[in-house]
Amino acid sequence: MEKYSIKKRDLVTVIESPVDFISVDHDKCVGCKDCVIICGMDLWKIRGSKAVLEPDYKKFCTECASCYTVCGYDAIEFTFPPAGYGDRLRKGLILPLFIVKYYVRLLK
Ligand code: SF4
Ligand code: SF4
Numbered sequence: 001m002e003k004y005s006i007k008k009r010d011l012v013t014v015i016e017s018p019v020d021f022i023s024v025d026h027d028k029c030v031g032c033k034d035c036v037i038i039c040g041m042d043l044w045k046i047r048g049s050k051a052v053l054e055p056d057y058k059k060f061c062t063e064c065a066s067c068y069t070v071c072g073y074d075a076i077e078f079t080f081p082p083a084g085y086g087d088r089l090r091k092g093l094i095l096p097l098f099i100v101k102y103y104v105r106l107l108k
Pocket of ligand 1: 024028029030031032033034035036050051070071072073074075076
């Protein structure tokens, strides 16, 4: 069966949070790079053997919390952005898109 994929970023609007929702404690970070490896949006870098977030991470972070989860040194703090900020799915777009794809498959 043909696999349909949707680019997530095409379906998401980001309303940038006015406050930080991820931080790293450099006293705890050992520079293991696990956060760098796991972040699908490539928002972590190692500088001077410590993890740092891209300054504009709030524009691109998908709030997956993978960095927080993977850090075995408890160096990353993560909270979701305040209500009304962050990723918003475009609900009006998703359903019609799936319906069109469903009928296109039936016609094949
Ligand atoms: S996973 Fe944690 S300890 Fe490892 S580099 Fe990232 S912040 Fe530092
Ligand atoms: S929450 Fe997810 S997307 Fe955001 S910085 Fe962490 S790993 Fe990357």
